[in-house]
Amino acid sequence: MDLLSLRxxxxxxxxxxxxxxxxxxxxxxxxxxRTIARLxxxxxxxxxxxxxxxxxxxxxxxxxxxxxxxxxxxxxxxxREMADAAGLDDGSLAVAxxxxxxxxxxxxxxxxxxxxxxLRCLQSTPEVMRAQLRARxxxxxxxxxxxxxxxxxxVRLLREEVLLAVPAxxxxxxxxxxxxxxxxxxxxxxxxxxxxxxxxxxxLFTAIGRRPVISCEGDEPGATHFLIAAGLGIGLIPALxxxxxxxxxxxxxxxxxxxxVRTLDLVRxxxxxxxxxxxxxxxxxxxxxxxxxxxARPGQETGAG
Numbered sequence: 001m002d003l004l005s006l007r008x009x010x011x012x013x014x015x016x017x018x019x020x021x022x023x024x025x026x027x028x029x030x031x032x033x034r035t036i037a038r039l040x041x042x043x044x045x046x047x048x049x050x051x052x053x054x055x056x057x058x059x060x061x062x063x064x065x066x067x068x069x070x071x072x073x074x075x076x077x078x079x080r081e082m083a084d085a086a087g088l089d090d091g092s093l094a095v096a097x098x099x100x101x102x103x104x105x106x107x108x109x110x111x112x113x114x115x116x117x118x119l120r121c122l123q124s125t126p127e128v129m130r131a132q133l134r135a136r137x138x139x140x141x142x143x144x145x146x147x148x149x150x151x152x153x154x155v156r157l158l159r160e161e162v163l164l165a166v167p168a169x170x171x172x173x174x175x176x177x178x179x180x181x182x183x184x185x186x187x188x189x190x191x192x193x194x195x196x197x198x199x200x201x202x203x204l205f206t207a208i209g210r211r212p213v214i215s216c217e218g219d220e221p222g223a224t225h226f227l228i229a230a231g232l233g234i235g236l237i238p239a240l241x242x243x244x245x246x247x248x249x250x251x252x253x254x255x256x257x258x259x260x261v262r263t264l265d266l267v268r269x270x271x272x273x274x275x276x277x278x279x280x281x282x283x284x285x286x287x288x289x290x291x292x293x294x295x296a297r298p299g300q301e302t303g304a305g
Contacts, residue, residue, distance in 0.1 A: 001042055003075070006068050008035045009047070013057050013065045014135065016048075073136060077273035091277040092118040096129050097142035098195050101222040106288045110281055117277045125194040133269050139278050140285075141267045144196035151271045155282065157289040158264040161239040162200060164253040165224075167231045173251035180204050180257055187215030187233035189224050196262060197221055197236055204257060225250060238262050240292055264289065 011021040012032060022029040040047055047061035057065065083091060097103055100123055111119055124132060129141040130149055141147060147154065164183070166172050172183070184205070190212075191197045198217070205212045215233040224235045229249050242252055254260075266285055268274075274282075 001039065003072075005035050005039050006072060008032050009039055010065065010068055010072060012036055012055070013047070013061060013068075016055055016057055018055065073272065076136065080275045081273050083275075091116075091275055092120070093140075093275075093277050093281055094120040094122065094138040095140045095142065095281075096122040096124040096132055096138045098125065098144055099123065099221045101220075103142065106285060109288070110284055113284070114277065114280060127194065129267075133267065136269065136272060139268060139272075139275075140281065143265045143267050144262055145199055147265065147267045151269050152267055153270040154265040154267045155286060156263065157266050157285060158240075158262075158293055160262055160293065161254070162236050162260050162262050163239050163242065164234060164255050165228050165237045165250045166234045166253065167229060168249035168251055169231075170234070170251060172234075172253060175253055177254045177256050180208050180255060181210075183234065184208065184210050185213060188212050189216045189227045189233040189235040190214060191221055191224075192217050192219055195219075195221065197224070200260070200262070201236055204255070204260065207257070236260075 008021070008025065008027075011025055012018060015021050015024070018032055018036075019029055022032045025032065036047070043060075043064070045060045046058060047064055048055040049058045050056075080091065095103075095107075100107075100121055103121070107119065107121065110117075122132070122138065124141070126143060126145050126147055129138070129143065129147060132138045133141060133147075133152060134149070142157075143154070164178065172178060188201060190201050193199075201212050216227055225237060225241070225245055225248055227233065228235050228237075237252075266282060268278075268282075
């Protein structure tokens with residue numbers, strides 16, 4: 001039983017599909033099939049139930065997978081720890097977020113400060129992020145919704161008000177504050193279900209016993225303000241985005257409800273080794289969003305003395 005066999009088994013077990021596992025591993029399908037067959041022969045039990053070309057992990061396979069994942073995770077952590085101990089100022093880092101647009105400055109600053117670190121970024125829904133953390137496919141997730149699970153820990157990066165944006169010529173444009181009931185019949189531009197903007201919108205409307213009217217939904221929150229400005233509807237946009245859109249013809253209103261807020265957490269598996277690259281990235285992320293949430297005023301002292 002070698003490490004390659006265990007890695008092949010883990011990939012097949014996660015996908016319950018030989019061809020997809022082979023594609024992910026970038027090897028030929030027959031090689032994966034032979035490896036699984038040899039592993040089952042060595043263990044003396046079937047790890048998968050087979051019906052035609054379909055395979056399903058059975059109870060023996062599930063029990064074996066738990067231990068294999070634990071062993072391979074420990075080996076991966078050991079490799080990263082030894083690389084740190086050797087003083088190698090490189091390594092790799094993978095992060096996931098619902099939208100990557102708010103992270104561009106942070107990611108650029110980290111790459112400039114640590115050019116030797118291989119950085120990989122993924123756009124994922126909360127459900128996918130949970131799976132990515134469980135599989136250790138990513139080091140960190142930027143979560144605007146609760147991302148809980150066994151062994152997961154979070155650092156709060158940000159808590160901000162979410163504003164209602166309307167086109168400049170909208171009848172509500174002169175208002176400073178509205179209730180959710182007052183906009184119950186307005187068409188909304190929002191993201192698909194699963195993203196935080198949609199979850200917040202539906203939560204606000206559930207509180208008044210209504211469902212929002214959705215005129216446009218998509219996967220990229222960064223397009224919302226353009227669609228609102230074009231007069232296609234109204235929408236929820238984080239307050240920190242307002243200074244970045246000075247030339248977009250929008251009016252901004254407060255919603256008269258206490259929970260119209262967005263939080264942003266940096267989530268990781270606490271049982272995994274925190275590499276030097278990961279520690280530096282976490283420190284930069286905390287500092288970056290603290291500066292955005294509490295920007296220094298002109299003439300304000302930023303240092304001691």
